[in-house]
Amino acid sequence: MEVQVIFALSLAIFFFNEAQSSTFTLKNNCPYTVWPGILTGAGPQLSSTGFELATQASLNLNVPPPWSGRFWGRTHCVTTDSKFQCATADCGSGQITCNGGGAIPPASLIEFTLAPNNGKDFYDISLVDGFNLPLSVTPHGRLLGCNTTSCAADVNTVCPSELQVKGLGGGVIACKSACLAFKQPQYCCTSA
Structure with a gap:
């Protein structure tokens, strides 16, 4: 199976079918470094749970089915006092690898x-946890004929002020979900 996924305005993932196994190729098309995070929900743990991708860099991961999990892009990351931390989509591990953290x-x-x-x-593609980077998935291989799905727009540019997460320079770097921002049942689908 081959699928192209674009995180933020540029991080891409490609999937290639090799018999039963697939290869996910993550590529960063952003004009800045992105640190993809990976969380396995079911199946074997992948060879990496987080890594750095410079602009235009890519990384292949072999994925044998059955497998389920998530990918996301972390941004505005730094290491201070030997602890790795990202301003958006951090996984809380204190390391570049997420080690089971979502x-x-x-x-x-x-x-x-x-x-x-x-x-x-x-x-x-899910924005249930808010938004930090535009995404796109384009299937290939055994998924040929399936539709591309995307959230290709930069939601940060139209994020309502009460949902905005601002970076050190004052610019909007992420947009909270209404559930996260207001913690009310009507936004979190927790009431009847």
Whole structure:
């Protein structure tokens, strides 16, 4: 299976089918460094749970089905006092690898489920945890004929002021979900 996924205005992931296994190729097309994070929900742990991708750099990960999990892009990351931390979508591990930690909202997510034995694979883009980077998934290989899905717009540019997360320079670097910002049942789908 081959799928192209674009995080933020430029981080891309490609998926290639090799018999039962797939190769996810993550590529950063952003004009700045992005640190992808990976969380396995079911199936084998991938060889990496987080890494640095400079502009135009890419990394391949082999993924045998069945597997499900999430990918996201972390931005504005620094290491201080030997602790790695990102201003958006950090996973809280204190390291470049996430080691089982998921994205701390707000974070744009790409979710995958790879089925065994050429079963139906699923993928989606989720902004349920807010937004930090535009995303796109374009299927190839055994998913050829499936539709591209994306949130290609930079939501940060139209984020309402009460949902904005601002960086050190004062610019908007992420947009909270209404649930995260207001913590009320009508925004979190927690009441009848």
